Amino acid sequence: MRASVATPQHRAFRKVNPTASTRLDRWALARIQESVASAPLRFALWDGFELVSTAGPPIATILFKNRRALSSWVWDSELHFGETYMRGAVEIHGDLLATLEAIYRAFGASQRRPWLRHESHNVQEAKDNVHRHYDLGNDFYRLWLDREMVYTCAYFPSSESSLEEAQVAKMDLVCRKLRLNAGERVVEAGCGWGSLALFMAKRYGVSVQAFNISSEQIAYARDRAKAEGLGHLVEFVDDDYRNMTGQCDAFVSVGMLEHVGLADFPALGRVINRSLAGSGRGLLHFIGRNQPGQLNPWIRKRIFPGAYPPALREVFERVLEPHNLSVLDVENLRLHYARTLEAWRRRFDDASREITAMFDEDFVRAWRLYLAGSQASFTTGFMQLFQVVFARGSSTTIPWTRAHR
Amino acid sequence: MRASVATPQHRAFRKVNPTASTRLDRWALARIQESVASAPLRFALWDGFELVSTAGPPIATILFKNRRALSSWVWDSELHFGETYMRGAVEIHGDLLATLEAIYRAFGASQRRPWLRHESHNVQEAKDNVHRHYDLGNDFYRLWLDREMVYTCAYFPSSESSLEEAQVAKMDLVCRKLRLNAGERVVEAGCGWGSLALFMAKRYGVSVQAFNISSEQIAYARDRAKAEGLGHLVEFVDDDYRNMTGQCDAFVSVGMLEHVGLADFPALGRVINRSLAGSGRGLLHFIGRNQPGQLNPWIRKRIFPGAYPPALREVFERVLEPHNLSVLDVENLRLHYARTLEAWRRRFDDASREITAMFDEDFVRAWRLYLAGSQASFTTGFMQLFQVVFARGSSTTIPWTRAHR
Numbered sequence: 001m002r003a004s005v006a007t008p009q010h011r012a013f014r015k016v017n018p019t020a021s022t023r024l025d026r027w028a029l030a031r032i033q034e035s036v037a038s039a040p041l042r043f044a045l046w047d048g049f050e051l052v053s054t055a056g057p058p059i060a061t062i063l064f065k066n067r068r069a070l071s072s073w074v075w076d077s078e079l080h081f082g083e084t085y086m087r088g089a090v091e092i093h094g095d096l097l098a099t100l101e102a103i104y105r106a107f108g109a110s111q112r113r114p115w116l117r118h119e120s121h122n123v124q125e126a127k128d129n130v131h132r133h134y135d136l137g138n139d140f141y142r143l144w145l146d147r148e149m150v151y152t153c154a155y156f157p158s159s160e161s162s163l164e165e166a167q168v169a170k171m172d173l174v175c176r177k178l179r180l181n182a183g184e185r186v187v188e189a190g191c192g193w194g195s196l197a198l199f200m201a202k203r204y205g206v207s208v209q210a211f212n213i214s215s216e217q218i219a220y221a222r223d224r225a226k227a228e229g230l231g232h233l234v235e236f237v238d239d240d241y242r243n244m245t246g247q248c249d250a251f252v253s254v255g256m257l258e259h260v261g262l263a264d265f266p267a268l269g270r271v272i273n274r275s276l277a278g279s280g281r282g283l284l285h286f287i288g289r290n291q292p293g294q295l296n297p298w299i300r301k302r303i304f305p306g307a308y309p310p311a312l313r314e315v316f317e318r319v320l321e322p323h324n325l326s327v328l329d330v331e332n333l334r335l336h337y338a339r340t341l342e343a344w345r346r347r348f349d350d351a352s353r354e355i356t357a358m359f360d361e362d363f364v365r366a367w368r369l370y371l372a373g374s375q376a377s378f379t380t381g382f383m384q385l386f387q388v389v390f391a392r393g394s395s396t397t398i399p400w401t402r403a404h405r
Numbered sequence: 406m407r408a409s410v411a412t413p414q415h416r417a418f419r420k421v422n423p424t425a426s427t428r429l430d431r432w433a434l435a436r437i438q439e440s441v442a443s444a445p446l447r448f449a450l451w452d453g454f455e456l457v458s459t460a461g462p463p464i465a466t467i468l469f470k471n472r473r474a475l476s477s478w479v480w481d482s483e484l485h486f487g488e489t490y491m492r493g494a495v496e497i498h499g500d501l502l503a504t505l506e507a508i509y510r511a512f513g514a515s516q517r518r519p520w521l522r523h524e525s526h527n528v529q530e531a532k533d534n535v536h537r538h539y540d541l542g543n544d545f546y547r548l549w550l551d552r553e554m555v556y557t558c559a560y561f562p563s564s565e566s567s568l569e570e571a572q573v574a575k576m577d578l579v580c581r582k583l584r585l586n587a588g589e590r591v592v593e594a595g596c597g598w599g600s601l602a603l604f605m606a607k608r609y610g611v612s613v614q615a616f617n618i619s620s621e622q623i624a625y626a627r628d629r630a631k632a633e634g635l636g637h638l639v640e641f642v643d644d645d646y647r648n649m650t651g652q653c654d655a656f657v658s659v660g661m662l663e664h665v666g667l668a669d670f671p672a673l674g675r676v677i678n679r680s681l682a683g684s685g686r687g688l689l690h691f692i693g694r695n696q697p698g699q700l701n702p703w704i705r706k707r708i709f710p711g712a713y714p715p716a717l718r719e720v721f722e723r724v725l726e727p728h729n730l731s732v733l734d735v736e737n738l739r740l741h742y743a744r745t746l747e748a749w750r751r752r753f754d755d756a757s758r759e760i761t762a763m764f765d766e767d768f769v770r771a772w773r774l775y776l777a778g779s780q781a782s783f784t785t786g787f788m789q790l791f792q793v794v795f796a797r798g799s800s801t802t803i804p805w806t807r808a809h810r
Contacts, residue, residue, distance in 0.1 A: 290732075290798045313722050316716070316717055321696045321718070330734065332733045381797075382798075386732075394510070396786075
């Protein structure tokens with residue numbers, strides 16, 4: 001990617017000799033290296049200048065191919081790591097996943113950015129944010145997701161489980177945690193391509209009203225419901241979850257909360273409170289954090305606009321507490337998301353020829369980085385995957401033990 | 406209990422005719438009845454005047470035996486319900502537990518009392534608070550606790566489990582959640598009469614350093630360790646948990662957090678952070694709430710001075726988050742505490758002759774109310790019992806699934 005060579009800013013740099021690095025360049029590289037000093041990495045400039053961590057033999061080399069890439073990292077490394085990698089201005093020579101894991105470990109807990117405001121997304125903004133990611137085309141996702149098209153963390157009962165098995169096991173785990181009974185009414189907020197809604201109807205005999213604001217996903221889900229003869233049990237609604245009405249015995253949301261944003265948590269709580277029956281159960285499955293903090297800015301910019309993975313207490317305080325909803329069970333499945341991403345990455349790489357034909361090289365590099373970075377964030381404990389089961393505080397039908405599942 | 410008849414305040418009331426209730430008395434009774442209008446109860450005054458809920462046939466009668474008791478409820482019913490019941494100035498004719506459950510249900514969520522400050526307990530205050538409750542005498546607790554002297558929520562694997570079995574099952578559940586391995590070092594904060602510490606050493610082969618500031622309990626625990634030949638594995642330390650030093654592979658605290666208080670949560674977090682090994686696990690077992698709120702003031706005054714059962718998010722925010730500790734698992738066992746209290750109450754009643762010989766009637770009534778009220782708070786969902794398992798955010802040895810236990 002050399003399109004930006006002609007920009008005025010880059011021309012200005014050219015004057016000071018683009019081929020040899022300056023003392024300032026080397027100083028900048030040293031600052032970058034210092035910020036992840038404990039990661040065993042080599043940092044290199046375009047002219048061959050290198051800095052190597054004293055933490056051990058380098059597992060990879062991070063190569064800045066021009067001064068502009070280097071200076072952008074000094075300005076905001078969290079954002080421009082992704083930008084420059086995506087554009088090919090920074091290359092990683094060595095294993096991408098291992099490199100990212102080393103960086104996450106070196107960072108430790110993410111810096112807090114309390115000055116970033118938590119914007120509320122109106123229905124149109126939420127739709128735009130979702131469209132950016134989920135409407136990339138069902139053909140694209142079909143190339144590397146499992147057979148059921150489940151684009152959330154799977155659950156691997158054993159180390160031998162395949163991704164296909166693990167996605168089915170995850171759906172069954174969700175149903176068992178919700179203790180679904182035949183004939184009950186389920187509302188699903190954010191239903192993806194409809195796999196969980198169809199699974200619940202088929203295996204547990206419940207009726208499901210499933211909401212999604214991704215038109216491509218809803219169209220696919222409706223076709224599937226028709227093909228499987230489940231149209232009488234599953235209604236796919238092309239609308240924002242906040243517009244839902246009616247009552248339900250179970251409320252489930254898998255992989256949507258990350259897209260809701262803190263400012264709209266109270267609205268989600270109100271929706272749950274007005275729809276959940278007295279003996280109802282709920283399950284929220286979401287990417288979260290140990291401490292409140294912002295998502296990586298590059299991921300927010302390029303991959304998941306508007307996304308915010310919350311700490312548990314932010315969900316409890318803003319969604320559950322105001323309505324006296326009672327936490328019954330929490331499970332952290334971060335290792336399962338690492339393995340899910342490993343499987344997705346393998347399939348993505350296997351399909352890279354087809355994907356490159358659909359998009360450009362920047363897109364492929366961006367997605368490689370996103371998938372590897374996500375995997376690294378779960379293996380290193382930087383990000384969490386929480387399943388939270390709750391009921392009304394006054395419910396008299398909460399389960400006795402976990403053994404009942 | 407008529408000792409207070411001679412107080413000036415009561416003499417003043419006498420002037421207006423103690424035998425017949427006035428319009429003001431009846432107005433006060435109506436306000437009290439209204440505050441729990443949906444509870445099917447009869448409220449009666451000393452002269453036979455009655456008010457019956459329209460919610461259904463009354464399950465019990467709450468009888469005010471004098472005007473002083475009535476007016477104290479108008480002033481602060483949460484406190485004086487307990488005070489007047491304890492002194493015999495208010496009688497409950499009917500099932501005590503069912504009455505308290507009806508009241509809890511009618512109250513709904515407890516009113517918040519944000520103006521109450523959260524005082525920090527220095528080591529001496531903490532010791533005094535603990536002494537008030539836990540040093541009532543081992544002979545007293547032996548009369549109605551299980552064989553192992555476990556004074557925390559049990560875990561009933563099935564509806565047939567006895568209290569003795571359920572306390573052993575609880576200790577085993579805690580050990581399995583902590584995934585103890587032989588030879589590991591465990592720190593226990595608040596060890597009661599030492600049953601869990603001894604169990605962990607005996608069944609799981611770990612060494613335990615167990616802290617408690619109740620001298621009576623520590624003396625009992627040390628005798629037991631000696632008698633069972635476990636002195637080489639279990640050290641009972643007569644000191645505040647905040648004075649602990651050294652490292653551990655597992656940190657466990659069962660039924661202590663309620664006595665720590667919000668203001669000292671950060672200190673608990675620091676103790677955990679400085680003592681837990683990199684691959685260590687922790688478990689906090691505590692009475693909690695769905696929403697932040699104060700403990701009933703009578704319980705604080707008479708039963709558990711300084712106690713505060715927290716909402717989960719208060720624990721997460723103040724104990725775990727500052728040190729990037731990661732929540733792995735949460736289980737709500739409130740129904741198990743209801744059953745535990747049911748068993749304690751049965752044994753307490755069976756031993757009432759012995760207990761009355763040890764203390765006075767006020768004490769017995771107070772404890773009957775405390776035990777029944779606690780049971781009612783768990784059956785109605787007013788209070789929760791949480792077990793929280795955590796590890797360091799960077800731990801690479803967190804469990805894969807729950808099935809490994």
